[in-house]
Amino acid sequence: MGGKRQFRVWRGDEQGGQLEDYQVEVNEGEVVLDVIHRLQATEAPDLACRWNCKAGKCGSCSMEINGMPRLGCMTRMSTFEETETVTITPLRTFPIIRDLVTDVSFNYEKARETPAFAPPTDVPPGDYRMQQVDVERSQEFRKCIECFLCQNTCHVVRDHEDNKGAFSGPRYFIRATELDMHPLDTKSDRKEYAQAAQGLGYCNITKCCTEVCPEHIKITDNAIIPMKERVVDRRYDPIVRLGSKIFRRGQNDASGSGKRQDETLSTVHSHAGASHDAHAEAEAERGVNWHRQVPQPQAPATDARGRLAISEFTFDRAAAPSPFGDDVKFPLPADTLNYAHPDQQQPPARQD
Template sequence: MGGKRQFRVWRGDEQGGQLENYEVEVNEGEVVLDVIHRLQATDAPDLACRWNCKAGKCGSCSMEINGMPRLGCMTRMSTFDENETVTITPLRTFPIIRDLVTDVSFNYEKARETPAFAPPADLEPGEYRMQQVDVERSQEFRKCIECFLCQNTCHVVRDHEENKPEFSGPRFFIRAAELDMHPLDARTDRKEYAQAEQGLGYCNITKCCTEVCPEHIKITDNAIIPMKERVVDRRYDPIVWLGSKIFRRGQTDGSGTGARREETLGAVHSHAGHSHDPRAEAEAERGVNWHRQVPGPQRAAVDARGRLPISEFAFDRPAAPSPFGDDVKFPLPTDSLNYAHPDQPSQQQD
């Protein structure tokens, strides 16, 4: 319903400020950002507020509304009681510039520190091939609009300014997780980097970042927890550690008995990287993955006309086990598939 509503808006700069009271007209269907624009047009023309798309896709209008980190353009006034005073404050984790605008350069510094995607050396752009299950596994994390609400609500940096140099935050943990599960990424030390350089160990998975994500990314369950599990996987598993001490797996005594013992215990296969090299697999069993070479992906199997066979879509097994559970149903019904790969040129055009 329309009418006058009470608002408290933080006004000030890096030197300090205070909450000021305003009475603003609110119309049916409006969001908090509409109210801020009307406030700028009437009582507070010098009110600073960052915004861009007003469609929940740019992440610019991040603020705290009644103490909850939210996007101003996605928070409807109808969610508040008509007699409720709506309090609008800037993001508290980052330094104030003026009014509702904060300095979020911390996040861009962490973005520059994060190693970029490393393409496979033996493939050219246009030759990349991925299974659909691999695409879907990391696609969730590509929805991030970099509103930095997850960074703002994370208590590791919100309550402890001294943690910022060593802690990248949930936004960049999902970036590390995305690249770690990407089958075309050539780097094999993503999880080790997340632990040693990004401060993954500081996170105690309170899930506050997931709660405030406007894109509903399951940051904790689908990115941070699987990354933590992969970090401590075999290296800190007490059963594996004890077994390695008893059977001395992967060790040789110069007479070759170690190799024979490996054969007796059975071949080890690590799904992470699909390596079939016995030495690399033995290292993976002991948790030593620094030098393991991950083979590049294979070209898609096409016929003489450059068309994908229907079996590529109806195969009854996904490409690799998912850390989120087997939520992909195979095979797909063949009668509903109608796909023809476009004719491919005989050689890559420059």
């Protein structure tokens, strides 16, 4: 497979640019990033390209290769025909800095707006306990290397610049889903926040984000669609809404709160950026709202036969099963675990 191959590389900056043709030596087993490095060492020493690990784990070398968002270090030259011209361009969705380097600060701004993990306030950090099934539920989403290829290919931000302010994108939908599935996260309104502040409703599940993910995360099927279903189940299910009105009629007035559920949902912005509450903004900067009341686990939404439980009609939010079971006390006894917190009391030293 050795020999010279034809390449077209975009050169320019925010003022404009063009595709330039190069002929570069290609050896067997090389990837596109190898070719870019050889090009920098020979014909184009001023070619700008962002990269770091060259192992498909840092997400730095994101680019578009023949129009497809890919990682330069994970795209082998053997996938192209020897007579084929390989066109390399920067990510189209984000502003160009120079050549193949783009300004992806949009994604970091959205990361800051996303409410962080909110641990239980009454459990010391060393005493957090999770069952393996709960670890596995969200483990897939933690494989994300933040290459932002999913953000780049999402047409909601790619084709409509005006949507960027109100749309977080697929990368932060899987983050919201991961935290919503976390049994120790005490923030109970992540679904409502995803709908109200992250723009979940803009997504029309074309699955283009899943197609380009180098970590093969099923972004659409395992994160976005389940999150949409949870929002719709609570907001628009006529049976649930009717049952809530029948069984909970007069309870709000009797408690003296005088507030409707819709009014409480309107305060969802106070848990992250874009809020008008100075104290909430300060808490969002710290990442955790320590003043939140920890919700109690609720009964599962369906019984063993798959039927809707009566608690689903009477509770004002979607129910969820306790991740620890009804017969397990939390936290688990430390003597049955391999992990011990550094602050845990140590056994007395043996005296000779």
